[in-house]
Amino acid sequence: MNAVREFTIDIPDAQLRDLRRRLDATRWPEKETVDDWSQGIPLAYLRELCRYWAGPYDWRAREAMMNRFPQFMTEIDGLDIHFIHVRSPEPDAVPLLMTHGWPGSVAEFFKVIGPLTDPLRHGGRPEDAFHLVCPSLPGYAFSAKPPAQGWSVEKIAGAWDRLMNVLGYTRYLAQGGDWGAAVTTEVGLQDRGSCAAIHVTFPLAAPTPGAKSDPDEADRRAFSAIERYRASETGYSTQQKTRPQTVGYGLVDSPAALAAWIVEKFQAWTDCDGHPENILTRDELLDNVMLYWLPATGASAARLYWESFDRAFANRGLKVGLPAGFSLFPKELIPVPRSWAAARYSNIVYWNERDKGGHFAAFEQPEAFTAELRAWLRSVAQAL
Helix, strand or coil: CCEEEECCCCCHHHHHHHHHHHHHHCCCCCCCCCCCCCCCCCCCHHHHHHHHHHHHCCCHHHHHHCCCCEEEEEEEEEEEEEEEEEECCCCCCCCEEEEECCCHHHHHHHHHHHHHHHHHHCCCHHHHHEEEEEEEECCCCCCCCCCCCCCCHHHHHHHHHHHHHCCCCEEEEEECCCCCHHHHHHHHCCCCCCCCEEEEECCCCCHHHHHHHHHHHHHHHHHHHHHHHHHHHHHHHHHHHHHHHHHHHHHCCCCCHHHHHHHHHHHHHCCCCCCHHHHHHHHHHHHHHCCCCCHCEEEEHHHHHHHHHHCCCCCCCCCCCCCCCEEEEEECCCCCCHHHHHEEEEEEEEEEEEECCCCHHHHHHHHHHHHHHHHHHHHHHCCC
């Protein structure tokens, strides 16, 4: 049986001093030649963010906040996997596996862990309760970095199923967005007998033949979003799926480069009215960046794109038969129509479209996200 070890985040002072030294020594480029974010993260804002990071940002306080959540390590297929595991006080709580994506981390879930596991203290009912398992993807945060190729989405999905079984959960639900949606979809495809139903905020579905030949309004919105994404948002993924090692040098060596690479996406992919700090605090943004900086995962996290990007986000003609739920937020990268999703997920039991929120649903809109998972749980209760 896999040994499960307790884990506490405990970063040496020397590592924090080194971070401040590197931030203070940053060699900055000249200012962008536009007055918006169209050339990337603006110089003035990144310098301001890095000054805050090197000064007022209190890692020890943030570390203590993170350590309030029980964390563990266990070895699966030769790789140490880090995960948060919070058991609900409700005895009939349902086990839920939640998977993050890039450039996110388990920090995306900090604001929903309490409401999901202890609903009576957060406006819910006992039957809304989950036992929550939130692993860090291989090569992300404190999970080990794969030393060889092969840790694809398919392998991760199998590892996650074994993780849930190791924890004693022989029947569970799975949820995710971004890479988490890819892993969760793959858990559904593999259908190893333990996962009862899945939920995603980012359906992985291709246009239907009907959408291509005679698109309706929803189809046209999705096609327009795909074109916008291809025109202005694919630089990062092209680099990471083709040359992750090359980009990794800068991301591991320069905290300013890492912050720019990550925070730019929180501006572009959140429902933030133009600025990420309109929806997330500066500390929250930096907490997430720190889970890449401290364990030096710039290259290893990017390498997941090299391993799986084209296969993970392609249809491959395979259908998910498990009961599937979907919560769509309006500033998601692509507003996938239900008709597209139904061609990939053959048993849709829950579908809802919210009026606010973006790609990082739990991080941006924790109350709405919690409400969505509670509604989805009611829709799949019979599957348990």
